[in-house]
Amino acid sequence: MSQVLPGDAPLVHDLIGIGFGPSNVAMAIALSEHNARVGRQEAVTAHFFEQQPRFGWHRGMLLDDATMQVSFLKDLVTLRNPASEYSFLCYLQSKGRLIDFINHKNLFPLRIEFHDYFEWAAAKVDDMVSYGHEIIAVEPVVRDGVIEYLDVTAQSADGLVVHRARNLVISTGLRPAMPEGVERTERVWHNSDLLRNVESLEGTEPTRFVVVGAGQSAAENVAYLHRRFPRAEVCAVFSRYGYSPADDSSFANRIFDPAAVSDFYDAPESVKRSLMDYHGNTNYSVVDMDLIDELYRQSYQEKVMGAERLRFLNVSRLTGVKETDDGVRATVKSLITGEETPLDADVVVCATGYRPADPLGLLGELGGRCHRDDQGRLSVERDYRLATDDELRCGIYLQGGTEHTHGITSPLLSNTAIRVGEILDSILDRGLRAVGEARPVADGVAR
Ligand code: FDA
Numbered sequence: 287m288s289q290v291l292p293g294d295a296p297l298v299h300d301l302i303g304i305g306f307g308p309s310n311v312a313m314a315i316a317l318s319e320h321n322a323r324v325g326r327q328e329a330v331t332a333h334f335f336e337q338q339p340r341f342g343w344h345r346g347m348l349l350d351d352a353t354m355q356v357s358f359l360k361d362l363v364t365l366r367n368p369a370s371e372y373s374f375l376c377y378l379q380s381k382g383r384l385i386d387f388i389n390h391k392n393l394f395p396l397r398i399e400f401h402d403y404f405e406w407a408a409a410k411v412d413d414m415v416s417y418g419h420e421i422i423a424v425e426p427v428v429r430d431g432v433i434e435y436l437d438v439t440a441q442s443a444d445g446l447v448v449h450r451a452r453n454l455v456i457s458t459g460l461r462p463a464m465p466e467g468v469e470r471t472e473r474v475w476h477n478s479d480l481l482r483n484v485e486s487l488e489g490t491e492p493t494r495f496v497v498v499g500a501g502q503s504a505a506e507n508v509a510y511l512h513r514r515f516p517r518a519e520v521c522a523v524f525s526r527y528g529y530s531p532a533d534d535s536s537f538a539n540r541i542f543d544p545a546a547v548s549d550f551y552d553a554p555e556s557v558k559r560s561l562m563d564y565h566g567n568t569n570y571s572v573v574d575m576d577l578i579d580e581l582y583r584q585s586y587q588e589k590v591m592g593a594e595r596l597r598f599l600n601v602s603r604l605t606g607v608k609e610t611d612d613g614v615r616a617t618v619k620s621l622i623t624g625e626e627t628p629l630d631a632d633v634v635v636c637a638t639g640y641r642p643a644d645p646l647g648l649l650g651e652l653g654g655r656c657h658r659d660d661q662g663r664l665s666v667e668r669d670y671r672l673a674t675d676d677e678l679r680c681g682i683y684l685q686g687g688t689e690h691t692h693g694i695t696s697p698l699l700s701n702t703a704i705r706v707g708e709i710l711d712s713i714l715d716r717g718l719r720a721v722g723e724a725r726p727v728a729d730g731v732a733r
Contacts (some may be wrong), residue, residue, distance in 0.1 A: 299331050300718050302438050302451035304421045304648065306336035307343060308404055309457035309685035309702055312362040314411040315372045316706040320714075330710070330718065333449065335440050337420035341408040343401050346478045347503065349510050352397040355502070355532070355574065356542075356699050359393070362407055365544065366703040372410060377403040418442050424454065424648050426655075426678070433655070433678045453713050456648065457685035460640035460697055465498065465604055468636060473614040474607050477503045477637040484514070492518045492632035496616045498604045500524035502532070504637035505573040509581060511635070512596055521597045521629055523604055523618050529581070532572035533565070541565045541693070542700035550693030551668050562694065569694060599627070607634050642687040642697060645672075652678070659690075666691045669712035670705065681716065683709050 301317070303310040314334055321329040363370035370376070374395070378384040381402075387395075395403075408415070419440040427435040427450065435450045462476040470476055475483050477499075495511045495518055497504055504522065512520045540546060541561070550558060585596040599618050605626065606617040616629045645664070646653040657665040657673040664684075665673035670692070672682045685705060688696045695701040 298435060298450045298452065299333050300451070301330060301332040301453045301455060301713065302436075302449055303332065303334035303455045303457060304438070305457040305459060306334045306338075306341065306408065306415050306417070307457060307459050308362060308699055309459075309706070310334050310336075310455060311341075311404060311408045311411065312702045313455055313457070313685070313706040313709065314414045315362055315370070315407065316366065316710050318411050318414070319367065319370065319372075320710060328718075330713065332414055334415040335419040335421050335438070336415055336417050339418045341405045341417075343404050344397075344478065345401075346481050346483075347506070348398045348401055348481060349506055350396075350398060352506055353394045353574075354397055354400050355394070355534075357393040358395050358400070360542075360700050361403065361703070363703050365701075366707040372407050374400075374403050377406050380406070416440065416442070419447075421648060422446075423650060424652060425650065426652055431677065433652075433680060436652070436680050436682075451680065452718070453681040453683065455683045455685060455709060456645045456687075458643040458645070458648075459686060461643050463639045463641045464636050465638050468604070468607055471609060471614075473609060473632065474634045475636065477507050477635055478640075480507060480510070480635065483633075484511075487515075487632070490632075494519045494521065494629065494631040496521045496523060496604075496618075496629050496631045496634045497637055498523045498634065499637035499639070500526045500529055500573075501571045501637065501639065502573050502577075503639075505529055505577050505581060507635050507637050508596070509577060509584075512584070518632070519595050519597060521599055521618075521631070523599045523602050523616075525601060525603055525621060526571075527600050528598075529573045529578045530567060530571065531575045531578055532569070533567045534574075538565060538568055541568060542695050542698070544701055544704040547692050547695060547701060547704075548668070551691060558690070558693070562689075565694060569698070604634075604636075640697075642689075645682075645684060645687060649682070652682075656682075661690075663690050670709055671712060681713060683712070685709075 303313055317330050317332050358374045361374040363372045375384065378387050419442045421438055422441050423439040425437045426433040427437055435452060436454055438449050438451055440447050462478045464470060464476060468474060492515050497507045497520060508520050508522045511518065550561060553561065588594045588596055601621045602618050603621060604616060605619045608615045613630055613632050614634055616631055616634050617626050618629060619626045655675045655678045659665050666684060666688050667673055670683045670685065670688060672684065686697050
């Protein structure tokens with residue numbers, strides 16, 4: 287791909303995508319399918335930037351037995367275009383596993399398999415992405431008093447490059463959240479680093495792990511560490527009384543439907559809050575029932591055998607972590623008695639969730655052009671476009687970070703295929719370029 291250095295006149299793309307996780311891979315596919323359908327004049331030129339050196343989706347949590355929590359039919363394309371050649375079924379066909387998958391009678395593939403599907407799909411559109419490029423700034427380009435373009439600066443091993451766009455699609459995903467005051471160290475991990483960090487324990491004989499949290503990732507970490515280190519004790523610390531099951535029943539599942547996005551968007555603020563309260567247990571701080579059963583079965587069996595390696599410190603909170611000469615000391619406080627228990631461990635894993643990346647961090651002075659609601663949150667249109675001052679002519683679209691406006695599917699995969707179709711329609715409806723403006727050439731570079 288052609289590119290320019292800071293100071294040169296940048297080349298113009300109809301769309302620049304920041305991040306190349308599943309959301310923007312789906313966006314690239316939607317664009318590619320659109321461009322294959324329309325004439326050259328109507329083709330949308332786009333480029334995506336991903337900071338990782340190659341495609342990767344939550345690699346630290348690709349546990350060998352973990353499964354998806356969304357039907358394979360909610361892949362990158364099917365809900366938008368069931369005939370797409372980028373579907374999970376086409377992936378299976380290309381791998382020679384279609385019939386085996388069908389015989390499996392299961393809607394929920396292994397996480398590791400879905401990662402492979404994402405990677406396969408991303409490779410099919412890799413002419414549209416630059417890996418190893420972190421976007422570090424977005425700046426306005428003012429012409430005749432209006433912001434006509436956005437200059438996007440990417441940092442790579444080769445230095446800085448600037449690209450110019452009419453539209454941005456920011457899909458920068460989630461950031462690991464640690465408990466307040468706790469830093470990540472060699473012995474204090476966030477679960478997102480689990481598989482990367484666990485290698486460092488190879489050849490050692492860990493005796494105790496402390497896992498903080500009561501959600502799906504926490505339970506998966508407990509089960510994984512218990513299995514992988516057969517001599518170690520695994521202490522699960524959480525403020526609930528017990529793990530709560532994820533509600534994946536059919537009626538509740540409709541909260542993830544495409545139509546639920548519009549319902550949520552149109553609902554008054556108080557109804558939005560109620561919907562989140564009613565249905566938060568489809569996704570937040572809950573665990574798949576099979577895994578709960580498995581952990582309980584394991585813990586009961588250990589009780590019977592008189593050798594307990596699984597310990598559950600419920601109604602409890604982590605109040606401190608301190609590195610020692612040969613490990614880490616976690617202090618756990620009972621929320622019932624207030625009593626504090628020190629636990630000397632090899633590692634403390636914080637499975638304490640994620641928060642959406644803040645798009646304002648990238649937008650710099652453009653942030654001042656973005657409208658807010660009365661609670662100071664970003665105002666987002668139904669088409670996922672940030673509401674901005676009229677002088678800002680470019681579209682800034684968000685995939686993720688729209689839970690307050692679009693509901694629970696915001697950080698999830700359920701609605702990705704539909705969402706990228708809606709964003710593409712929005713960009714096309716608003717017109718790609720001004721009358722008389724030169725059309726970029728086919729490789730995505732304007733002359
Ligand atoms: P995602 O986080 O995947 O990708 C964002 C990308 O942007 C990353 O590759 C990042 O490197 C890149 N990036 C960030 N800042 C950048 C910058 N400045 N410049 C360039 N690149 C940048 N959901 C679901 O519906 N079903 C499920 O089964 C699961 N399972 C699941 C398991 C685990 C372990 C986690 C942590 C999460 C899930 N999820 C999920 C939710 C999850 O958010 C979702 O699956 C996708 O990751 C969302 O895709 P995105 O592309 O939006 O974000």
